[in-house]
Amino acid sequence: MEFNKENTKDRLFADILLPLxxxxxFTYRIPDTEREKVNIGSRVIVQFGKxxxxxxxxxxxxxxxxxxYEAKDIIEILDDAPSVNAFQLKxxxxxxxxxxxxxxEVLNxxxxxxxxxxxxxKIQLNPNFEDLEEKIPFADKELLIIEMLEKKExxxxxxxxxxxxxxxxxxxIKSLIKxxxxxxxxxxxEKFTPKIIKKVRLCPPYDQKGNMQELFIKLEKKPKQTDLLLKYIKLTGFLENPDKNTTGINKNLLIEESSLSxxxxxxxAGFFEEYEIVVSRFEEDDEESKYAEVRLSETQQSAKDSILEQFGEKEAVLxxxxTGSGKTxxxxxxxxxxxxxxSQVLYLLPEIALTTQIVQRLRKIFGDKxxxxHSKFSDNERVETWRGIISGRFSFxxxxRSSIFLPFDNLGLIIIDEEHETSYKQxxxxxxxxARDTALMLARMxxxxxxxxxxxxxxxxxxQAVNKKWGLVELTQRFGNAKLPQLIAVDVRKEKRDRKLHGDFTGLLTQQxxxxxxxxxxVILFQNRRGYAPYISCEDCGHIPKCDNCAVSLTYHLYHKELRCHYCGSHESIPTxxxxxxxxKIKTVGLGTEKIEDDIKLLFPDAVTQRMDLDTTRKKNSYQKIIEDFQNNKIDILVGTQMVTKGLDFDRVNLVGILDADSLIHFPDFRAHEKAFQTFTQVSGRAGRREKAGTVILQTSSINHPVIGKLLQQDYSGFFNTEISEREKFHYPPFYRLISITFKDPDAGIASKGADRLFGKLKYFIPKEQILGPEQPLINKIRNYYLEEIILKFERNKAxxxxxxxxxxEAIEKVLAETAFKNSIIVCDVDPV
Incomplete structure (x- = not known):
């Protein structure tokens, strides 16, 4: 979208969206020198404040x-063509x-x-400096800085x-400024730097095959240089095809295992030429990408046809x-x-862990198109993807979740895989x-x-689907001959009474x-807690070490030998x-992935055990390494958190153990049963994904809980019917929309007073029965801020x-304008999960 420069007055201004x-x-003046570069969506450098x-x-x-205010000049327009398009701005x-x-904040x-x-x-010498008659004294170190600035600008x-x-x-520095x-x-x-590699090729006239003999004669008494020349010829294939010299060879490849001399x-001597080229940070296929053939079964083909048919009438299809039905x-x-x-396609996944297997598969089909x-990529890699979409290099x-911000200008399809995942929420x-709801709006645009x-x-x-707002297609059978796993719930309390427990493992799980x-x-073992144990406790007085900044107990991490807060990241050494x-007499209480890994190694010392959680996957390629090792049968038992539940497909996994079902089922949240059912079903889906049926063992103390019953029957429809009636009865989504407002302050009393003050303003235009709170949340202090929460409920399609x-x-601004709440923060969360 280009501004019409012919119909302008003498002075031109631009409204600039700043990442604040x-x-x-904010309005800035466009300097005359920059007018020709003005485009809506272009990046500019501006000064804000002093x-x-x-x-x-x-x-x-x-x-x-x-x-x-007086408009300042734009310092520089960075782009010849816009970096952000009209769809993104909308x-x-x-x-x-x-x-x-x-x-x-959205732009940021x-x-x-x-x-x-x-x-x-940076500092430089003041060009207007005048040393007056009184002679300004400078300390030795100040003179050293001045001397350096005389040599370096x-x-x-x-x-x-x-x-x-x-x-x-x-x-x-302060003294010299004074x-x-x-x-x-x-x-x-600018932060983005292209990836540059150094290359080498033969200089004319030696880039001609006929002149090669002359070059060898000149190097006759120089064996090391001759060896390097021979290596170049071998690596490039120059003698078979002299045109190969045009593209040369990577310098590092040529000189590895050799001295630089x-x-x-x-x-x-003018025999070799060294030059630089800009290359992509992503692997590129030598051949043009060709779509590999994917053969759909009759069921899959029917599902695809149904999706396309429903796309004729509906914007979205579910x-x-x-699990294992062949959605991919x-x-x-x-x-x-x-x-x-x-047209372009965006394929959204909830977790980086999921991208590893799927990307490998899709790369074979779609190549470098x-x-x-994702966030594990470097800044430069993300910029390359961004610019690759603008240039047309990437159409898919x-x-x-952050992919919804990319500069698509011709989206034809958005796929939201594992759409139920809460990690789509920022x-x-x-x-x-x-990201799911935003993607639906993006598709509409x-x-x-x-x-x-x-x-x-x-x-x-x-x-939305069963009420016909969206289309609905259902696959009820696994792909090919794959069978659904057998689900077995084991009563932990009974096992304890019968003395069949091996630490935290039931007898049946150990046998399997x-x-x-x-x-x-x-084997995959799932536990929704990382660390060695949720906390440590004194056996004599019952004291539990807590975080100084947050109202939570510190988690015990054996590998790092520390207690760590999973909310603010603070840590301290383990007390003796x-x-x-x-x-x-200090003991660990509860069960984390680190302890499970430790116990499994004691129970099965000959098995190769690996843990996959946030602590073991912080590095860029750590997910990929663990998944590849598991796929290549280098790992026998994989212990993990939510990461192991999602979309991974391994041929030889025939057993999944869910170690503590109760912590998810009984979590104080209206979505707890839904999340538990989803998590258990997803992790169960990792078992027996080929012709042999796998086994899933679920350890619980709530053996008769309705969620466990529906899970064992693998009855999503029955679970949904129970859950939806509860939601309607107690005024929760999808019948009502929620807005959560959190009042934060370093002082607990002010946080309480401020939340009450805000409640008093809200009740003037929102009925009291639609306001829950204010009350302290389950964790009422995070990062030294005390929290008070208000939940607002609004009937869908009526408010x-x-x-x-x-x-x-307006109400929030009025409260924050009061002197008593100058250190307070109020956070609104629309559609919280």
């Missing part, structure tokens, strides 16, 4: 000068309004860091600290297919259809969006279609693990004595939500 929590864009240098986006160009606006945040979340310009404080603060010592660096000898300025630089000599093959065929029609986007992207910071897939759909999504290992099969009574949200924002 501001209610509206010192801040920011990257903003042009959202409007006009000739109206602001009357409240989406940012919708998200800010719907999720009750600022457009700048949307733009990868590599597209944001950073500024770095500018220095960073870090460089100054290295020159004079870290402790005195900042004080010396004496007017130096000035501070911000050097602005012979190579340098060949370059100086594909409810049991249907996705692939639909993606091919859309791409062949010239497929882009990948697989990614996690919790902090703003925007607190749900592009007039495209959305396919949602799950073995255990969210209650809200299934409700032993049997699986004997038959050379693999109780800090309350001094006793040395005027945009108007109500506007009034809520």
């Amino acid at each position: 929590p501001l209610p509206r864009p 010192k801040r240098i920011l990257t903003g986006i042009i959202v409007k160009v006009h000739s109206i000068e602001p009357d409240v 989406l940012f606006e919708w998200m800010a309004e719907y999720y009750m945040c600022h457009p700048g 979340a949307a733009l990868p860091s590599g597209l944001k310009v950073s500024s770095e404080s 500018a220095l960073t603060f870090d460089e100054v600290s290295l020159i004079v010592g870290k402790k005195s660096g900042s004080s010396l 004496k007017n000898r130096i000035i501070v300025f911000e050097e602005v630089k 012979p190579f340098t000599s060949l370059v100086k 594909l409810h297919g049991i 093959e249907i996705y692939i065929e639909l993606i091919k259809n859309v791409l062949s029609g010239g 497929m882009g990948i986007y 992207v697989v990614g996690v 919790h902090d910071p703003a925007p607190r969006y749900h 592009h007039h495209s279609k959305t396919l949602l897939g799950s073995a255990t759909p969210s209650v809200e999504s299934y409700f 693990i032993e049997k699986s290992l004997h038959e050379r099969n693999q 004595r109780c800090e309350a009574c001094g006793s040395n 005027n939500l945009p108007a109500i949200k506007f009034k809520i924002k």
